[in-house]
Amino acid sequence: MPYATQSDITSLYGANSLVVADHDRTGVPDAEAVERALEMASGEIDTYLARRYSLPLPAVPAHLVQLCVDVALYRLALSADVASDEHRRRYEDAIGILTKIADGRAALVLPTAPPAEGGEAEVSGPQPIVAGGPERLFSRAQMRDL
Numbered sequence: 688m689p690y691a692t693q694s695d696i697t698s699l700y701g702a703n704s705l706v707v708a709d710h711d712r713t714g715v716p717d718a719e720a721v722e723r724a725l726e727m728a729s730g731e732i733d734t735y736l737a738r739r740y741s742l743p744l745p746a747v748p749a750h751l752v753q754l755c756v757d758v759a760l761y762r763l764a765l766s767a768d769v770a771s772d773e774h775r776r777r778y779e780d781a782i783g784i785l786t787k788i789a790d791g792r793a794a795l796v797l798p799t800a801p802p803a804e805g806g807e808a809e810v811s812g813p814q815p816i817v818a819g820g821p822e823r824l825f826s827r828a829q830m831r832d833l
Contacts, residue, residue, distance in 0.1 A: 689725040690732060690747050690755035693718065699756055707763040707774075720763065728758035735785035740795065748795050757781040 693716070696704055708716035708724070732755060733742055744751075761778035764770040787793035 688743065689722070689729040691725055691728075691752045691759065693721045693725070695752050696721070696756050696760065699753065700760070704760060707760060707766075707769055720766070721759070724759040724763045724766075725755060727762060728755045731758055732785060735789040736795070738789040739791065740797075744795075744797065746797060748797060751795065754781040754784060 693705070705716035705721065708721045732751065736742060736744070757777040758781050761770065761774045764774045784793065788795060
């Protein structure tokens with residue numbers, strides 16, 4: 688399921704922003720192309736979010752909608768060969784934010800589910816990183832006499 692819709696694009700940037708999806712030059716954006724671009728953008732976003740969050744997300748934060756729209760518009764502009772510096776800058780900014788989320792330097796603020804009757808609210812957020820492996824081959828103690 689995409690993180691954004693065509694109506695999200697028009698509400699954020701206006702109807703003129705979908706001129707990049709008008710492949711047959713009729714003045715009407717190709718709805719299939721927009722949907723495909725939003726799905727591809729959501730898939731790209733998932734590759735970053737999967738490092739910290741269990742997918743699918745329980746709810747889509749508003750900021751994630753913005754990132755999905757920016758990535759999708761950039762991909763649509765590339766396919767129509769009308770990509771501008773603004774498209775590229777928004778895309779690079781979105782990828783920068785997603786990289787920070789993946790690295791743990793930023794986090795998504797996910798709305799929590801309302802508590803069940805008599806229960807506590809579900810806590811949602813970044814998942815811990817669990818790292819392990821074999822014992823060290825070269826420790827200070829082993830290297831001391833060398």
